[in-house]
Amino acid sequence: MTGHESYIDEALALAVRGRGWVSPNPMVGAVVVRNGKVIGRGWHKQFGGPHAEVFALEEAGSDARGATLFCTLEPCNHTGKTPPCVQTVIKAGIAELVLGARDPNPVAAGGVEALRAAGVNVMLGVREKECRALNAAFFKHAITGIPLVTLKWAMTADGKIATASGDSKWITGEPAREFAHRLRGEHDAVMVGIGTLLADDSKLNCRCLQFGDGQPIRQPRRIIIDPSARVPATASLWSANGGKVIVVCGKTASQDKVAALRTIGAEIIQLSMQEGKMPLNELLQELGKQGIQSVLVEGGSRLLGSFVDARLGDRACVFIAPRIIGGQSSITAVGGHGAQMVSEGLEFKTPSTEVIGSDVLISGGLSKWCE
DSSP, X not given: OOHHHHHHHHHHHHHGGGTTTSTTSOXXXXXXXXXXXXXXXXXXXXXXSOOHHHHHHHHHXXXXXXXXEEEEXXXXXXXXXXXXXXXXXXXXXXXXXXXXXXXXXXXTOOHHHHHHHXXXXXXXXXXXHHHHXXXXXHHHHHHHSOOEEEEEEEEXXXXXXXXXXXXXXXXXXXXXXXXXXXXXXXXXXXXXXXXXXXXXXXXXXXXXXXXXXXXXXXXXXXEXXXXXXXXXXXXXXXXXXXXXXXXXXXXXXXXXXHHHHHHTTOEEEEEOOBTTBOOHHHHHHHHXXXXXXXXXXXXXXXXXXXXXXXXXXXXEEEEEESOOOOOTTSEESSOSSOOSSGGGSOOOEEEEEEEXXXXXXXXXXXXXXGO
């Protein structure tokens, strides 16, 4: 590992502390180094607040002049919620900038060229893969306008998410369930189908209020795929502490039911059903327009199957419990039409495994955005 790589690694560790809070901005970390010593550290802490470079340069103070700035993402070159970071870097007298990745947003890009024009030496692409992976949702949304989709489910060793009677509590142990709640906090929104909501009466919020490093969790928005507007006014999610509730209905849903949902606080998205199914591509485009960059799809079986059939998942997180339910009528984790040949199935890219309590988590990318 080179010295440059180690400093970018430190900046990456700082950047992740902004997860959940900075969206729709990217997570960014920065360190200022002078004579082999880190003299300033910073990360983007919340949307609308100062960027990572500003915090790092403030900590470094006048010693930043002639020093090297290591940053996970290209400094912005436009005025948005805050002034352009490029000018802050130039005024601080930074001699060299070492970057992980360029900014894919054309509005914010151009920082490298502006810095070079001001006489700053710029090195690109140090730990670029890791820096892009950290902000996979930001990169996908900036380039396509569509949020990154994570498919998540918990199943038994024989691939079941519930018994034939519909009982599903609890497939996994407490440590895995806490991990799943933190996973919610890493996403802008959590999505389930109406069947899952009615069966589990889920609050769809984050029970854990902190990540493992002690950083607070922001509650994600809660999306219900509900073609006929059946979400009851008595559902627990209305009274639970959580993000905005978005109910996605068909255009033929009862207008009285739709109006009732609006009255109790739901935001409504109405789309034209296609052969009895919700048009997921169109839905993702609409969510992207609302600034939602990442969605965690938690089920049920039919909704997960629809995403798999349409090849719309970007990554998957699968919890496997050391338990066997059995039975042909028990509910399978992923429904839908499925692949006709094994070779046609979705394959995890760079899969990883982790033991969480007594359960095993298998995760990995499914699309180019999460390679």
